Amino acid sequence: MRYLEITVPEGKRRSVLDILEDEGVDYVVSDETSGRGYTAVVRFPIPTQAVEPLLDRLKRAGIGDEASVVVIDAETVVSERFATLRDQYSRGGQTGARTSRQVLRTKADELTPPFPIYAIMLLISAVVATAGLLADSPAVVIGAMVIAPLLGPALAANVGIVTGDGRLKSTGFTYQLVGVAMVVVASIGLATLARLAGLEPAGVDIVVATELEERVAPNLFSLAVALGAGIAGILSLTRGFSEAIVGVMIAAALIPPSAAVGITVAWGMSGAAIGAAVLVIVNLLSINLAALATLWVAGYRPQGLFEASPTRTPTYTYAAIFGIGLLVLAAPLASVTLLEFHTTELESAAEDEVNAVLAEPRYDELESEDVAIELDGDYPVQSVDRVVVTVTGLESGPEPGLADRLYEEIRPHTDEPLVVEVQYVVAEQRGDDADRRNGNEPLDWP
Known part of the structure; x- marks a missing residue:
């Protein structure tokens, strides 16, 4: 709810009061005696959604910028006429309860x-x-x-x-x-x-x-x-x-x-x-x-029907500028998005291929630790540089032919040039596994 105070210029008092009466507004009017060209001060409560159409109507009636309008928040209004006015302006539900253009x-x-x-x-x-x-x-x-x-x-x-x-x-x-x-x-x-x-x-x-x-x-x-x-x-x-x-x-x-x-x-x-x-x-x-x-x-919209057309053109113009600029600049963002999708798919496929290869009997001593996709760092639109596979095993040193084998399995999953790099991590030998590897069996103590 809003509480309006309008200082009415000379010669406009009757026009303002007629509009308020026609709208069903419960108002109070007092004479203005400051000698500054005003004839009255009108005060009245009004629903929030009624502020803009009422001020627009006053503007069309010739109550322009020479009038002084103050809009104040109102907590509570107890009045049958106000309740009727509120019902009238709330027919559209809460969607109509927006801030007036003037307050905006x-x-x-x-x-x-x-x-x-x-x-x-x-x-x-x-x-x-x-x-x-x-x-x-x-x-x-x-x-x-x-x-x-x-x-x-x-x-x-x-x-x-x-x-x-x-x-x-x-x-x-x-x-x-x-x-x-x-x-x-x-x-x-x-x-x-x-x-x-x-x-x-x-x-x-x-x-x-x-x-x-x-x-x-x-x-x-x-x-x-x-x-x-x-x-x-x-x-x-x-x-x-x-x-x-x-x-x-x-x-x-x-x-x-x-x-x-x-x-x-x-x-x-x-x-x-x-x-x-x-x-x-x-x-x-x-x-x-x-x-x-x-x-x-x-x-x-701007004030009145006659001003709607002039502002519609600049609004459409600015919207077109924003939209076209956004579409043009969105192209590199789309490229980055596609790269991220491709990287995720490639990483998932590479993990499956690495696990399948290491499941073969000849690689029983090796386990997959991590599979990572590294990009070339050429910002903002990067590309896949290499696939880094980290494996763990009990023996130090590279496994002959493993990198080539992984490359053959991973390469079909991308159209870009690809490098497959295998990094080895030596697992620590502890407990029974270490004893068995050294030819010792653990002893059973009673």
């Missing part, structure tokens, strides 16, 4: 902090995220997501598009682009300092050693977080759900990948940096496309 603009604007605060919070988030990724600490990375103020800009841009608010749209897109750029630059600086300080693991791939791997080689499932964040963000704004949790979800789609771009640039890994940058751009497009589509489906 205000809430989106309030969620976008002043730029100095926004920049400071993002810089802190970038430092924390970079440190968390380098330290391979999921808890620290989550902390960076919590403090990143990215919800407001993502929602403001799309609210501005569908409601025809150019200022809100411009602010939202500017904050998003500048914010991501700030995180990348800050991460490059911090990662460069970390590398110069000797924190780079000697001889170890920094991507494999930290939490970077899933960010530099993203797959199609990465889209789920961003799309869900965009939809949840709009629902939180229009239905009154918790914005804080949704803000963390949006930050999860943008902050770690942006920090990953900075780290990989500082380490001179151009392919990995491209992969992380693609994920950042894809997530930005996904969040905005999902938010824009959700707003449009929810029925948010």
Whole structure:
């Protein structure tokens, strides 16, 4: 429920009261004597879903920006006329109980902090995220997501598009682009300092050693977080759900990948940096496309029928830009996804083939310890480099012909060039097995 207070300009008092009477609103009117060009102040409770159509009707009647409108949350209203009005506007069920367009603009604007605060919070988030990724600490990375103020800009841009608010749209897109750029630059600086300080693991791939791997080689499932964040963000704004949790979800789609771009640039890994940058751009497009589509489906439009057509064109234009960009950039993500499917299938087939070969009598002394698929590390779209088979046995040294035999069995399961590498681990001899191997039988003691 909402409680509205409208300061009526001179000459508009009768028009306002006629509309309220026609709507069945239970109002109170008082004279306005400040001498500032107003004639009355009208106060009345109204169902939440009735705010937007009532204000639209007042606008069409000539009650424009010169009137002052205040919308306040109302806890309880005891009135028969209000109950009738509430029933009238709840015919469509709870689906109609959405935030009015006018309140939506205000809430989106309030969620976008002043730029100095926004920049400071993002810089802190970038430092924390970079440190968390380098330290391979999921808890620290989550902390960076919590403090990143990215919800407001993502929602403001799309609210501005569908409601025809150019200022809100411009602010939202500017904050998003500048914010991501700030995180990348800050991460490059911090990662460069970390590398110069000797924190780079000697001889170890920094991507494999930290939490970077899933960010530099993203797959199609990465889209789920961003799309869900965009939809949840709009629902939180229009239905009154918790914005804080949704803000963390949006930050999860943008902050770690942006920090990953900075780290990989500082380490001179151009392919990995491209992969992380693609994920950042894809997530930005996904969040905005999902938010824009959700707003449009929810029925948010500019004021009046005559303004619907001019805003429909830019809405479709932005949706097309987001969608086409997403489809183009989704191609490498699809390649990574197919590679992961292929790698999983190849690993399963290789395990079956290794077990079948080692089950032969000539390999009774050997057991399969592990079968792993290694990729070539050519980020972001990698390929299978080799199959590493680890076997255990009582004898040290390689088994003649085993690697060739395994290669012949595994090779038909992939079309790519393949190397099969066999690693041997000597099992420790203990107890009865060691005695029997040395020709000694254990003694039975009474």
